[in-house]
Amino acid sequence: MKKGSIQTSVGIIGGSGLYEMEGLSDVREFFPTTPFGRPSGPLILGKLEGTQVAFLARHGQGHRIAPSDINYRANIFALKQLGVEWILSVSAVGSMREDVAPGHVVVPDQFFDHTRHRISTFFGGSVAPGVVAHAGFANPVCPNLAELLVSACQQQDLIVHTGGTYLCIEGPQFSSKGESLIFRRWGVDVIGMTNVTEAKLAREAEICYSTIAMVTDYDCWHETHDSVTVEAILETLHRNVESAKRIIRSAVASLPIERGCVCESALKMALVTPVHAIPLATRRRLTPLLSRYLAPETPLRPRRVKGATKRPTRRLALVPKTPGRK
Numbered sequence: 001m002k003k004g005s006i007q008t009s010v011g012i013i014g015g016s017g018l019y020e021m022e023g024l025s026d027v028r029e030f031f032p033t034t035p036f037g038r039p040s041g042p043l044i045l046g047k048l049e050g051t052q053v054a055f056l057a058r059h060g061q062g063h064r065i066a067p068s069d070i071n072y073r074a075n076i077f078a079l080k081q082l083g084v085e086w087i088l089s090v091s092a093v094g095s096m097r098e099d100v101a102p103g104h105v106v107v108p109d110q111f112f113d114h115t116r117h118r119i120s121t122f123f124g125g126s127v128a129p130g131v132v133a134h135a136g137f138a139n140p141v142c143p144n145l146a147e148l149l150v151s152a153c154q155q156q157d158l159i160v161h162t163g164g165t166y167l168c169i170e171g172p173q174f175s176s177k178g179e180s181l182i183f184r185r186w187g188v189d190v191i192g193m194t195n196v197t198e199a200k201l202a203r204e205a206e207i208c209y210s211t212i213a214m215v216t217d218y219d220c221w222h223e224t225h226d227s228v229t230v231e232a233i234l235e236t237l238h239r240n241v242e243s244a245k246r247i248i249r250s251a252v253a254s255l256p257i258e259r260g261c262v263c264e265s266a267l268k269m270a271l272v273t274p275v276h277a278i279p280l281a282t283r284r285r286l287t288p289l290l291s292r293y294l295a296p297e298t299p300l301r302p303r304r305v306k307g308a309t310k311r312p313t314r315r316l317a318l319v320p321k322t323p324g325r326k
């Protein structure tokens, strides 16, 4: 499959339990490469409700990749390379609130990053040295996409909580009871291990991102936590996955929508390094992210001047030492 021939504006990232998307037609598998390595698995391309989508299983097919080992940068970059403008994320979460019960859906509007071992930026580091960007993250979720997901939940007669804070912990262990009780006091609503990293990278990639957080169980602060059987949790997980598929089908049918949101131009004011000062190799690697900010006069290859030979060596002028100074 030719890289340039594939374009899709909708990406779906499936979490625990959601490893494939049924109902896709014209299905093709695509194994992309990115400057950040390979994504969690192949991108499954196909049509869903008449819309071209790209599906990616976050933990890989067969759930083989732990939250800290997911190549988040490759996942988001691979979707960006395809031209994705919307990412619908599905994830299993624990509830931190009594009234947010297992089986409910939360569409968070905030994140709290409690991870410790992740790179959550495309800029800088060994792959893209010489460029600094500080993207705004005050409103980390796309309001337009979140609204679309909420109405898709309502159309499916699911109990949906609009807004809330998703606390992202490093994992892979669940929280201790002490932590869980403290997190409750922080005022968070749901707890998970993956979404904040994706949301940060999606923002840098100027992709609209919103999460369908499916509540599997109460976190361990709840008095019923210890008495809930694994079977009961798995049953809820299975039911949630079926609900998530219905939500996605319903939401995707309404895409594309007008963007005009904060996500669309997130890098406009975020790039601190002037484009001409970004090393050529970095500019080349980050072309999908930076192309709209690269002015025509900033070529991706060094200009060759006809007839030019070696650059003349600059000679340092010999300055006489000022008396009294060292």
Ligand SMILES: [Zn+2]
Pocket: 142, 143, 144, 145, 207, 208, 209, 259, 261, 262, 263, 264
């Ligand atoms: Zn947006």
